[in-house]
Amino acid sequence: MNFDISSEQQILKDSVDRFVQDHYELDKRQLLVLTEQGFSNENWQTMAELGWLGVSIPEAHGGFGGNQIDTMILMEAFGKGLVLEPFFASTVLGAKAIADGGNEELKTQMLPGVVDGSRQLTFAYAEPQSRFDLEDIVTRAQEDGDGYIINGHKSMVLHAASAHQIVVSTRTSGGQADQAGISLFLVDADADGVEITSFPTVDGQQAAEIKLEGVKVSNSKLLGELGGGYNLLNAVATDGILALAAEAVGAMEILYKDTVAYTQEREQFDHSLSDFQVLQHRMVDMFMEYEQCKSLLYRATLEVVQNAGGAQRSVHALKYYIGKMGTFIGENAVQLHGGMGVTEELRIGHYFKRLLVIDAQFGNSDHHLALFAA
């Protein structure tokens, strides 16, 4: 039993911490938020050069061959900087679906570009009616010669406007909420019939609604088994949850530490705010829940990596707790900063927004508590 990262992972951590420190001051970040693309090409290239974009991609396809622990290290640091580049959509979600479910030719064709940053992927799993149920899919893929024709509507697809390919969950058979009958396809973003409508999200990132009308894909673009795509869908969602939780833990650390620092500087009633016991105890609770989130993050991540029996339940536990405590820590950070807490000027509000968006992705707190209790 060991909770230390390896020396290689320590080097990774040091370099990503330095990147965040050098490139992610709030002012610089907010300028990137205002651009149409919503992130920096220069940063994206740096990430590629440092090997991060291939962190979880097999070595055979030019990647680093790491596991969810390596991704956790990157995402926790990205959470501390509120990093905007689409690493999560492209490497964690899109590349995972191809690496685990694509045929050899497709992997050879797609993955090296993800690693060097020339190709960007994203993952379209949600639909307007599906709420948080991965298996609730009405987008249909119908057999047509040596391929399929897809019709449907996918929701809240991260960074779709800048993506080259989109992994799309579809139904090839079965009823609306059946786990059986789901198939995943890789669709070119510029294919005929793909209509992408982009909008900003609360946390300054980019997402899109995607309409698919008569979109043709060849058989070779099938990821996972025909009609048996649920397992792949769930595996990608699991990696997604672990990565988002790591990012959330990074954001929570900033929130509680900024609050401790601010209450020591700010004076009212001739005292530092931090002299007041009611505020001290609130901050202790924020700190404790941050540590508990970190413990569940380690638990779920290590169990998934080691394929332990309780892994799926631990992932539900993690997403529930991150959502609940992300809101708790965020709300209290704002509260304890007083009026300044509700301004755009301080960074804490931006971290709070990110935590709220994380709660809404891949199933919120209530959703995962229900799955855990089932």
Place this chain on the structure above:
Amino acid sequence: MDIDLSSDDLAFQQEVREFLATNAYKHGADYAQWRLNWFKLAREKGGWDVTKWPEAFGGPGWSPTQHYIWEQETAIAQTPWDLPFGLSMLAPVLMSHGNEEQQNRFLPDIRDRKVNWCQGYSEPNAGSDLANLKTKAVLSEDGSHYTVTGTKIWTTLAHIADWIFCLTRTSDSGKKQEGITFLLIPMKQAGIEVKPIITLGGSHTVNMVHLTDVKVPVENRVGEEGKGWGYAKGLLAHERTGLAGISKSLAALENLRKQANEVKRGNGTLLDDPSYRAKLAELEIDLLATEFTELRSLASAANGAEPGPESSILKLKGTEIQQRIQKLTVEAGGIYSAAWGAMPVGHMFARGGMSGYLSSRAYTIYGGASEVQRDVIAKNVLGIKRSQTK
């Protein structure tokens, strides 16, 4: 990073399981005899009767992982009752601050479970503010003995104790924390009066202890006069980094889940009640988190590091979880939870549940109230210093 037990740890786990299974209590046997024999056999295993003692004093010298395995296995096996006062609270103080003669005199009887100790710390006006204690100890002119007068309160099992280890005041000058002296006092003597305090659960566990002109030979002083606070405080810190009862709580929760499944509700059981089920789930998730917080803390201790910030939260989280399990047991008892004591009505497992719950309210009060724990974390972990008042 990995969560596997090493092959040595797995072999140890097997050895512990075998020991506990082989020496389990057999129905109809003489309990007291089984109990003492169990400790004797544990001792023959190489210090398994004093698992937390250092090797130099006969402990097993286990790694933190081995301690964790022991805790997990003993949580689900039947082991003889044991009291922490001599074994885990006084013994470490004697080992670090007692002289050799005191160690030889007291440690063997503690180890053999022959002598029962109680702890004389709190006083009517010294609860969370323990350093405010007033029990006076006056040294005789010839320096041969102290005369002790004062009142101790919340003294657990003082009514069955042979000895009490006491914090007393030998000086009023300087800071409150200075002038406190650590004395060892036999209970069975004139001048000591024990009065029971009945707590909400209806049980007699704690007492008020009055000491009137009790003569204590100077050989019974541990360490130096006026340095007792430091010895006691070191012990409290030691206690806080200890285990938070997580393994026992995990076993209790598993039990509760099984029992709730036997409580009928409509056409199903209590486990089908979504609100009860959600409470069980939330509790289990808190336990899964706290278990890993404990493992992180153990792992850093195994590397010889100081306990990390995460270890400070174990007492708080651990005791709150224990209380929630008691509360859910009461809820499972339904209408019968109103029956006082352990009357033979209602579900067997829920009998006396309310008493257990009421008693558990003390968990977040003793050993440093939760509010004091939060004060300590704010100061020592978050680094919040009191600002200058203007």
